[in-house]
Amino acid sequence: MTNDFPQALTIAGTDSGGGAGISADFKTMQMRGVFATMVVVAVTAQNTLGVQDALAMPPKLIDEQFFSLAADFNIRACKTGMLADSLRVKTVVNNLKQYNFGPLTVDPVMIAKGGAKLLSEDAISVVREQLLPLADLITPNLPEAEELAQMKITTEAEMEAAGHRLQSMGAKNVLVKGGHFSNDGEANDFVLLENGHSFWMTAKRKQTQNTHGTGDTISSCITAELAKGKSMEDALKIGKAYVEATIKQGINVGHGHGPLNHWAKIRSDNNEL
Numbered sequence: 555m556t557n558d559f560p561q562a563l564t565i566a567g568t569d570s571g572g573g574a575g576i577s578a579d580f581k582t583m584q585m586r587g588v589f590a591t592m593v594v595v596a597v598t599a600q601n602t603l604g605v606q607d608a609l610a611m612p613p614k615l616i617d618e619q620f621f622s623l624a625a626d627f628n629i630r631a632c633k634t635g636m637l638a639d640s641l642r643v644k645t646v647v648n649n650l651k652q653y654n655f656g657p658l659t660v661d662p663v664m665i666a667k668g669g670a671k672l673l674s675e676d677a678i679s680v681v682r683e684q685l686l687p688l689a690d691l692i693t694p695n696l697p698e699a700e701e702l703a704q705m706k707i708t709t710e711a712e713m714e715a716a717g718h719r720l721q722s723m724g725a726k727n728v729l730v731k732g733g734h735f736s737n738d739g740e741a742n743d744f745v746l747l748e749n750g751h752s753f754w755m756t757a758k759r760k761q762t763q764n765t766h767g768t769g770d771t772i773s774s775c776i777t778a779e780l781a782k783g784k785s786m787e788d789a790l791k792i793g794k795a796y797v798e799a800t801i802k803q804g805i806n807v808g809h810g811h812g813p814l815n816h817w818a819k820i821r822s823d824n825n826e827l
Contacts, residue, residue: 557627557628558628559589560587560588560589560630560778560781560782560783561588561589561590561591561627561628561629561630561781562583562588562589562590562591562629562630562631562632562633562656562774562777562778562780562781563590563591563592563593563623563627563629563631563632563633563655564576564579564580564583564590564591564592564593564632564633564634564635564774564777565592565593565595565632565633565634565635565637565646566579566592566593566594566595566596566633566634566635566636566637566663566770567594567595567596567597567598567608567635567636567637567638567663568594568596568597568598569598569600569767570597570598570599570600570601571600571601571602571766571808571813572813573602573766573767573807573808573812573813573814574600574766574767574769574770574813575598575600575635575636575767575770576592576594576635577767578767578770578771578774578813578814578816579592579633579635579770579771579773579774579777580592581816582770582771582774582775582778582796582816583774583775583777583778585796585816585817585818585819586775586778586779586782586792586796587778587782588778588781588782591623591627591629592619593616593619593620593623593646593649594611594616594619595610595611595616595636595637595638595642595646596608596609596610596611596636596637596638596642597609597611598636601808601810602766602807602808602809602810602811602812602813603808603809603810603811604810608638610638610639610641610642611642613641613642613645616642616645616646616649617645617649620649620652620653623653623655624653624655629655629656629781630655630656630780630781630782630783631655631656631657631658631659631777631778631780631781632650632655632656632657632658632659632777633658633659633660633661633773633774633776633777634646634658634659634660634661634685635661635663635770635773636663636673637663637673637677637681637685638673638674638677639673639674639676639677640674640676640677640679640680642677643677643680643681643684643685644680644684646685647680647684647685647688650685650688651688656780656781657690657691657777657780657786658688658689658690658691659689659690659691659692659693659773659776659777659780660681660685660686660688660689660691660692660693660725661692661693661694661769661770661773662681662685662686662692662693662694662698662701662702663698663769663770664678664697664698664701665697665698678701678702681702682702682723686702686720686723686724686725687723687724687725688724689724689725689726689727690725690726690727690780690786691725691726691727691728691729691776691786691790692720692725692727692728692729693729693731693769693772693773693776694720694729694730694731695731695733695769696713696730696731696732696733696735699713699716699717699720699730700716702720702723703715703716703719703720703723705719707730710732710742710744710754713730713732713744714730714744714746714752716730717730717744717745717746717752718746721746721748726748727745727746727747727748727786727790728744728745728746729743729744729745729772729776729790730743730744730745730746731743731769731772732744733765733768739758739759740756740757740758740759741756741757741758741759742754742755742756743755743756743794745787745790747786747787748786751787755790755791755794757794757797757798760801760802760804762801762804762812763810763811763812764801764804764805764806764807764811764812764813764814765801765811765812765814766810766811766812766813766814767813767814768797768800768801768814771796771797771800771814771816772793772794772796772797773793775789775792775793775796775797776789776790776792776793777789779792779793792820795820796818796820797814799815799818799819799820800814800815800816800818801814801815802818803815803817803818
């Protein structure tokens, strides 16, 4: 039957180095058994050493990409990544209000691994005020959570407080990623669900600089699982396990912050790859 296969959408920027952005999203969704579609918001000149240049797409072309996808595909879940600036964020918000592409995961991409800023200052308030309230899930790392929640985060208690604040701002479910803490051997992420249930997801750290695209990868894995009909809690746990596997089963590519191994395989609770 036409359109009976799980389909998902990534709304983001490209990474010419192949490790993050739409490249990471497509590789992840493919590995998780979901057909991936895209709306390209920006194009970057990028490698493992950093971002050398970027060009945002005209809003009209962004609109047309949304229209084309809605006219043909049965998209069951979607995610946002790098959105460039306030004009593009507003353009994406307007389209997400117009089309139903299933549950929305917002990965509020602001800073690249190499330190380059990927979201302009004026766009952060637009994300906070217009995009965050549309999110079924938001997946900030600590610097992003600090920006959005407008608070300092130096402890796990403050991670929890930030999660509750982000939920009060409109996001139904919140994943605050603790990978930027460097004071222990674990990477602990805080999850706050729409029903009020909260829990921590923990993984042992591996000493490596090959972690480029982790945020894109976990958010696209969660999106893929939601497109397959998984519950939010199961999708989050699978996303965490998949990213852990992509780091542990690592590959060496490039001379800087290398990419993950998107070929990595995990086993979920029902032994499904």
